[in-house]
Amino acid sequence: MLPGVNIYSWPVEKGEDYVFNNEKNPSPPIGMPSKMTPVTLEDGEIQWQGDGSTDPDFKGCTVRISTKETNQVSKEDATRQAEELLKTLGLTGEYAPTVVQEEYITDLEHLNDGRDADGKYGYEFLLGKAWHIIFERSVNGNVLQDFGEKYTYRGGKRVWFGEVVEVYVNDNGIIGLAVSDPLKVEETVVENGKLLDFDEIRSIYEKNQLEALNGSTMFDSLLTLSEEEAEKTQGVHYSFKIDEISLRYARITEQNEFEKALLVPVWSFCGSCYDENGKLATEGSFLEINAVDGTVYNAQIGY
Secondary structure, three states: OOOOOOOEEEEHHHOOOHHHOOOOOOOOOOOOOEEEEEEEOOOOOEEEEEEEEEOOOEEEEEEEEOOOOOOOOOHHHHHHHHHHHHHHOOOOOOEEEEEEEEEEEEOOOOOOOOEOOOOOEEEEEEEEEEEEEEEEEEEOOEEEOOOOEEEEEOOEEEEEOOOEEEEEEEOOEEEEEEEEOOOOOOOOOOOOOOOOOHHHHHHHHHHHHHHHHHHOOOOOOOOOOOHHHHHHHOOOOEEEEEEEEEEEEEEEOOOOOOOOOEEEEEEEEEEEEEEOOOOEEEEEEEEEEEOOOOOEEOOOOOO
16 A cells, blocks of 8 residues: 555544544545536647536445454554654664654546446445555654745746655554655754744744744634625634744745755744634744744745
């Protein structure tokens, strides 16, 4: 089982039918298909697009529980097996486990997609269990940011996510491995650099939090609305809660540099944003501050 485009997984606590149940998951990646038609784009590429209607011949999804992908392995043993795999691959000391959770896994293969005599068809998925262990690049005991560096794609700018190693473990042993966005650290520019006192970092945060939040693409200018938008929302107010403050490494680039960056320690202020009814609006890193010189780091653009 190799994670990738043919693998989907979700936490066991969400339930067996989470991904197939629209009431539990309003935007499931697996659902009733729309009628799809080929559309030729200007560059000649053919793209399949749906018209928004549901195929009347589709009768739904069923789930069959695997008898081979079972998981009686303890969390500790699964983590140990994953760490031993990284040692075998020569990745010792460069990564830290940041997520260890039991998940349902499915290979997304249509095990039974034939049509009935009446023309109806449906999908049957094989569902198993496994521990999903995620390792992130770690430098001097501090985890590297999972976003921040840029690259170009068709003339636009995109975010290059941080290096991640994912391992799946169950009763069969190691059943999955994926390595994403490998990073090469070439040299150490400064050793034993001095960091600012955290009281100074906190003061910088208090002075910059509203401006940084309002200017970030993550929060989509929640704090300043046009008169038209304000009328639509009837003056909705948002509250922000800081859930975690952590010292991490971020890749900071020059404005026009896309392939190289400096790894710099930053204080990351993460949390959740709620509307006035207490509904979660968005969550993530609210503000990040360079731990060396106190400048505000924009993780959305990489500098």
